[in-house]
Amino acid sequence: MDYDVDVVVAGGGPVGLMLACELRLGGARVAVLERLTEVNPTIKGGAITTPSAEALYRRGMLPALAELQRQATDRFQAFVRERNGGDGGGAAGQGLGIVGHFAGIMLRADLVDHTEPGLGDAGPAAEVAFVAQQDIERLLGGRADELGVDVRRGVELTGFTADDGAVTVRTSHGTLRAGWLVGCDGGRSAVRKLAGFEFPGTDPEITCHQAVVEMTGAEDLKIGWTATDTGVYAYGPMPGRVVTVEFDGPPADRDAPVTAEDLQARLRRVSGVDVTITGVLTATRFTDHARQVTEYRKGRVLLAGDAAHVHSAFGSQGLSLGIGDAMNLGWKLAAVIGGRAPQGLLDTYTSERHPVGAWVLDWTRSQVAAMRPDPQSRALRGIVSDLAGTVVGTTYLTARLNGGGVRYGLPGEHPLTGRSVPDLELTDGSRLADHLHGGRALLLDLTDDPELRALAAGYAGRVDTLTAGCPDRPDLAAVLVRPDGFTAWAADAGAPMSTAGLAEALDEWFGVPEGAVTPG
Numbered sequence: 115m116d117y118d119v120d121v122v123v124a125g126g127g128p129v130g131l132m133l134a135c136e137l138r139l140g141g142a143r144v145a146v147l148e149r150l151t152e153v154n155p156t157i158k159g160g161a162i163t164t165p166s167a168e169a170l171y172r173r174g175m176l177p178a179l180a181e182l183q184r185q186a187t188d189r190f191q192a193f194v195r196e197r198n199g200g201d202g203g204g205a206a207g208q209g210l211g212i213v214g215h216f217a218g219i220m221l222r223a224d225l226v227d228h229t230e231p232g233l234g235d236a237g238p239a240a241e242v243a244f245v246a247q248q249d250i251e252r253l254l255g256g257r258a259d260e261l262g263v264d265v266r267r268g269v270e271l272t273g274f275t276a277d278d279g280a281v282t283v284r285t286s287h288g289t290l291r292a293g294w295l296v297g298c299d300g301g302r303s304a305v306r307k308l309a310g311f312e313f314p315g316t317d318p319e320i321t322c323h324q325a326v327v328e329m330t331g332a333e334d335l336k337i338g339w340t341a342t343d344t345g346v347y348a349y350g351p352m353p354g355r356v357v358t359v360e361f362d363g364p365p366a367d368r369d370a371p372v373t374a375e376d377l378q379a380r381l382r383r384v385s386g387v388d389v390t391i392t393g394v395l396t397a398t399r400f401t402d403h404a405r406q407v408t409e410y411r412k413g414r415v416l417l418a419g420d421a422a423h424v425h426s427a428f429g430s431q432g433l434s435l436g437i438g439d440a441m442n443l444g445w446k447l448a449a450v451i452g453g454r455a456p457q458g459l460l461d462t463y464t465s466e467r468h469p470v471g472a473w474v475l476d477w478t479r480s481q482v483a484a485m486r487p488d489p490q491s492r493a494l495r496g497i498v499s500d501l502a503g504t505v506v507g508t509t510y511l512t513a514r515l516n517g518g519g520v521r522y523g524l525p526g527e528h529p530l531t532g533r534s535v536p537d538l539e540l541t542d543g544s545r546l547a548d549h550l551h552g553g554r555a556l557l558l559d560l561t562d563d564p565e566l567r568a569l570a571a572g573y574a575g576r577v578d579t580l581t582a583g584c585p586d587r588p589d590l591a592a593v594l595v596r597p598d599g600f601t602a603w604a605a606d607a608g609a610p611m612s613t614a615g616l617a618e619a620l621d622e623w624f625g626v627p628e629g630a631v632t633p634g
């Protein structure tokens with residue numbers, strides 16, 4: 115087919131940029147359309163989950179990510195020192211000892227049992243969480259430039275037509291003919307609406323505001339999240355950042371400007387503190403409507419991120435859920451485009467990611483239930499708070515918050531199969547993530563088994579092979595890691611080795627061996 119590009123990605127936020135980078139690593143030609151000319155400064159999520167940190171780590175971006183977190187931590191400490199009149203202890207130490215929150219109930223780091231699956235095996239990525247969405251977008255924008263992604267800012271998708279062979283995309287600056295179109299264009303996705311995806315879910319019952327303001331009288335505001343008789347509010351972790359949650363139904367006009375007067379009235383009403391807001395630096399409103407498309411693909415049109423699922427922002431789940439979508443879809447779509455896999459591989463995108471999205475919707479719904487100010491909900495909140503004061507409760511909530519429970523239903527009975535692969539420390543001094551930067555699959559041979567390597571030899575360019583030792587995991591013989599970092603197959607040392615299982619996994623995910631490649 116004569117395409118201008120292989121894939122058009124509508125939306126150049128973090129999800130669209132992450133997907134474009136993954137597609138480029140797989141050899142696809144990509145054009146990203148982003149209607150904004152600069153990164154949107156409106157305050158958004160301030161944290162990522164461990165799987166997102168792992169994804170960026172596996173692509174070589176952990177040092178930059180860690181530096182962004184250090185800067186954010188410095189700003190928080192400065193905020194607390196200013197609030198405490200120069201004292202950097204107390205609240206600052208508490209803030210740095212928090213791993214997140216559930217419905218504004220803070221989760222203490224010292225109560226987390228890191229032996230829980232998904233909490234103790236992410237390597238250095240587990241140390242990174244507090245990075246703002248805008249910083250992630252800038253980081254991925256630089257990565258996209260390095261990889262040669264064609265990012266077109268100030269260009270908006272206005273329509274498209276799709277058939278069995280191509281997608282013709284109309285934009286504010288002309289027309290593009292592509293093999294595929296992926297909507298990463300947010301909760302009000304034009305791609306989703308134009309393609310006719312079903313989008314069922316639950317209606318909103320709250321109105322939330324998040325803003326960075328200049329104000330006086332903030333001395334009596336509590337740092338962190340606070341539940342009151344009229345709702346919930348948050349203050350910090352930087353000067354002037356406030357959040358209000360009110361259970362008065364959705365806003366009458368979602369698009370109306372957020373004014374200083376409105377923010378002041380709401381913050382006073384929820385907090386009971388007579389603050390005076392003198393300026394608004396950035397502000398946004400959101401609700402708790404929760405919806406998800408029934409399928410992530412219709413022919414040559416796919417969705418990722420908020421275009422596929424929307425929910426409240428509590429817990430900063432949306433950004434990380436979208437990055438997970440991009441990691442899952444990118445290598446699969448690139449393999450189909452490159453003729454290394456049939457289109458049927460794309461069916462696994464919906465089957466693997468839809469359950470994860472559905473779980474996140476329920477996670478955010480449950481937080482709304484624990485925030486309501488009615489007596490029944492406050493009683494529930496008290497019980498959850500008690501549980502969050504225990505090791506078992508905090509570990510459970512933290513594991514779910516961090517996405518540690520994600521497991522795809524892949525064939526195979528090994529405990530690692532379908533899970534994010536542990537970041538194993540190898541005898542050559544490297545870690546497993548160091549060998550995933552190129553976006554290819556990896557067969558890690560821990561017992562120097564030539565039969566395993568011979569099976570992978572026919573997948574050169576698709577599956578890298580590494581023979582090494584791992585003293586910390588003497589029980590493990592070999593692991594086949596997909597490009598998205600999930601385990602496709604694993605075997606234990608000392609147990610009968612099923613090379614047939616490896617051969618089936620290679621065929622399932624990476625097509626037939628070299629010399630008999632199936633056309634896309």
